[in-house]
Amino acid sequence: MxxxxxxxxxxxxxxxxxxxxxxxxxxxxxxxxxxxxxxxxxxxxxxxxxxxxxxxxxxxxxxxxxxxxxxxxxxxxxxxxxxxxDALSPRGRLRLSMPGWMENPAFANILAAYHDQNPHVTFDLDLSGRKINMVEEGVDLALRVAFKLDEGLIARKLAEVTFQLVAAPAFLDRFGRPQSVDELDDAPMLAYTQVAADGRVKFGGSDGVDIKFNPILVSGNEGILQQAAIAGMGFAMLPNWATQSDLAEGKLEAVLPEIAWPKLQIQAIYADRSYLPAKVRSFLDFLAGPNGLSAALK
Incomplete structure (x- = not known):
């Protein structure tokens, strides 16, 4: 009984x-x-x-x-x-883990717009991009462009991120401004772990061709790669979102911008629970909605 x-x-x-x-x-x-x-x-x-x-x-x-x-x-x-x-109405602290390149006005505007609609939800953000144990660390949601799922986690595709090959003007003055991809073989590469840890980059879509750079710096932190590129250390393959202001200010130049450089899905990773808290469910829906990540990444 x-x-x-x-x-x-x-x-x-x-x-x-x-x-x-x-x-x-x-x-x-x-x-x-x-x-x-x-x-x-x-x-x-x-x-x-x-x-x-x-x-x-x-x-x-x-x-x-x-x-x-x-x-x-x-x-x-x-x-x-x-x-x-809590299950019906979004409220409480929402703990998010995301790449450092999402530290920009576009994503801040997404947070502000969501909070306007859901004032009882507060945010706790980790932008280190480090590998985490979501369950042990109590992280509600992780946003990643590449992520090997641990057991008990599921992923939801949110938007497509376009990457661009960039370099500093001073570096290009020394190296030369490539006119074709053939000129990039064995070129010094500041390699993003999630995209080209071994220096190998595929361009031109699924049927494209590989370029084999020489990775002289490898990191999962986009910020240090971006700063090293601005300092003239080599080429870097970075998300468009991260480089817009530096390109506009002339700190970086787009290299072969007509090339179809890699595009990756940004995914929301969360624990596989039968009942997602409303704060997680509603923020996921907001990110996937018309004013979410896809709109911000355009």
Whole structure:
């Protein structure tokens, strides 16, 4: 028998002093209502209610027992109500992990727009791009352009990220400005771990050709690759989002911009749970919506 339900029945019968009233309110038969009370009495080894054909009263043992049990039942009801509210209405802290190149005005605008619609959700952001254990670290959502899924995680594709080969003007003055991909063989490469850790880059789509750069710096942190490119260390393959301002300011130049450089899916990674909290579910839907990542990445 469900002991928790039996406790709730006992508390209700003691309050209303009627088995029939409680049976009607809780959708139970009078006989089952009585069995629930008997279940608790047998469990504690004491008579908790006096009952006869006309009335019901609480025994001294019952009063003592209910003084302890009722606050617990009320606390449990409050907790269940809060969980239900959290499941239905976005609220609470949303912990996100994402690449450093998402530290830009476009993504900040996405956060601001979402928060306008969901003011009870707060954000805790990790832009280190490091490999994480989402479950152990309590991360709700990770945004990645490449990610090997650990057991118990699932991915949802959100948008396509276009990468661009860039280099500093001073570096290109020394190296030369390539007019074809053949001139890039064995060229010094600042290699992004997620795209070209070995220096090999495919261009021209799935049927394209590989270029084999010479990786002189390899990192999963896009920020250091970008700064090294600006410093004139070599070529870098970076997301368009990360390089827009540097290209506009002349700190970097696009190399062979007509080439179909790699495009990768940015994915939302989250724990495989039957009931996603509303804060996670709603933010996922917002990112995938018309004003989400796809619009920002254009």
């Amino acid at each position: 469900d002991t928790l339900l039996s406790l709730r029945v006992l508390s209700a019968v003691a309050e209303h002093k009627s088995f029939s009233v409680v049976a009607d309110r809780m959708g139970l038969s009078p006989a089952m209502t009585s069995k629930h009370v008997q279940h608790i009495e047998a469990h504690v080894g004491a008579r908790l209610l006096n009952r006869n054909s006309r009335n019901v009263s609480v025994t001294e043992a019952g009063a003592q027992y209910l003084r302890t049990v009722r606050p617990l039942l009320e606390g449990l009801s409050e907790a269940e109500a809060q969980l239900t509210a």
